[in-house]
Amino acid sequence: MRIGAIVTRIIQQMRRDRRTLALLFFAPLLVLTLMSFIFNSNEANLTLVISNGTPPLIEKLQAVDLHIIEQQNFSVEQLKEQQYDGWLILGQGNVRLTLLNNDPSSSKVLIMKLSQALQPQQDAAPSLTTDYVYGDKDTAIFDIFSPMLIGFFVFFFVFLITGIALLKERTSGTLERLLATPIKRAEIVAGYMLGYGLFAFLQTVIIVLFGIYVLDIVHVGSIWLVLLINMTVALVALSLGSLLSSFASSEFQMMQFIPLIIVPQIFFSGIFPLDNMATWLQKIGHLMPLYYAANALNGVMYKGVTFSEIATNLAVLASFAIVFIILTTFSLKKYRVL
């Protein structure tokens, strides 16, 4: 009942605060869209040069939105000069693909589309060899980038909004007033988790659906798992936000947690490759919730793994949330001995 009172109040407050609602729901979409423009700008007009192509094959390739140029005598130099995305040579029993790869994301898309188009011919088993003009097949880090980005935005915005909301409650004195009623500290924390959890849930659904269906972010695994992971991420952000707000005395101080708590998580969570880093340094990532979130999201969206393979990551995330929730409950002792 008391928890319900807090939940109702949070909903009433949020409904009146249109700007915060807009920040929560549309800012992540805006940033995600901008990022997808930056990393996928070439996707719309991929150009493929074909040597010795058969008309049915060319038709198929055109069907998957590739711009096809037929040319029998072509060279890597010409490919560089013309800035085409790839060159496909069909030979006896083998197919040779040369990718310009000046933009790893468009190379990835090209390979994906090619394999789609070539699939029915697989009984003929043409072996596809791929060469890269620039870089190699491992250059495409951005594909593992986007699933993590979704998790990151869920984390960031939920963290910020809960942290500041609870901070406002502290600075305005209403938290103290609340604790002068017979409410239990755990009830306050539960009310907060549910109230803001509701908005975090809506936000997560919007971000995930937008990312997958509008921005076409790679996803091979189950969308339900993606939602489940992101909800757990939101819960961690909720509890961490409310915990840290007790160490801030103003909104500005809450903002100061961004470079301290949020930015390091971006670096260590695997959004950027960590392979060259010393092993002990890599281990730091294991202390950060986003590391596990990124692992799980990457697993489901990029590699298509199932629940059992991300269960450990989810368990670690949930443990983070539980620890933060308990600590938050303790931190409220500052306002009432009991």
Next chain:
Amino acid sequence: MKHYAISLDNVEKSFHHKQVIAPLSLNIPTGQLVGLLGPSGCGKTTLIKMIMGMLKPDNGQIQALNLAVPHQQLLSSIGYMAQSDALYLDLTGEENLNFFAKLYNLSKRERTQRVVYAAQLVRLKDDLHIKVANYSGGMKRRLSLAIALLHNPPLLILDEPTVGIDPVLKKEIWQELMRLKNEDQKTILVTTHAMDEAQKCDQLIMLRNGYIIANDTPQALKTQYDAQDFDEVFLKAGGEVL
């Protein structure tokens, strides 16, 4: 002990090695209106927060309504009004009242009744649908008072309840406090600066630098210090301690 609503025994409190409340003992009898007087920084609010269980005394025991502080259940028997208006500005007056009523676990029928009663008492009935952000200082003070009265508690602890309230309403609120005391036998502890309010209390406690410098009925204090008003009583009483 039974006839005391609040009793403090050798209670002491320091912040950062600075003594805010010197060891003091104090008994507040049930059914009385007790005024706590003193300049700002004298420890009034600290004392009140310790009685509420929000601060832990360094030494000594506190009992309220025969329960040892801190006690969760005790809080449903105390109507508390903080010095600063702790209200949700983006909610309306009614939503604020309903929110707090729910925290006291009032049933839905009780809630509607008590919200109407409390709002009527502080003359806010016509402004209940307005967001608190648009309230004047006095209206916010009145809403805070209404919240303290919501759950019909036997003990009221009010930290400067009439600051920023116009004289007419102030008079009405004091009439209501007297009525609550006389008819409902409520115990009321009020901190105040206003001398005309001090006169209405059954018992006056004067606090200075964490020490109780005077504790008696208003009339007895005036006679004892041969003073015209309570400012004079305060100065004369304080002079002895320093």
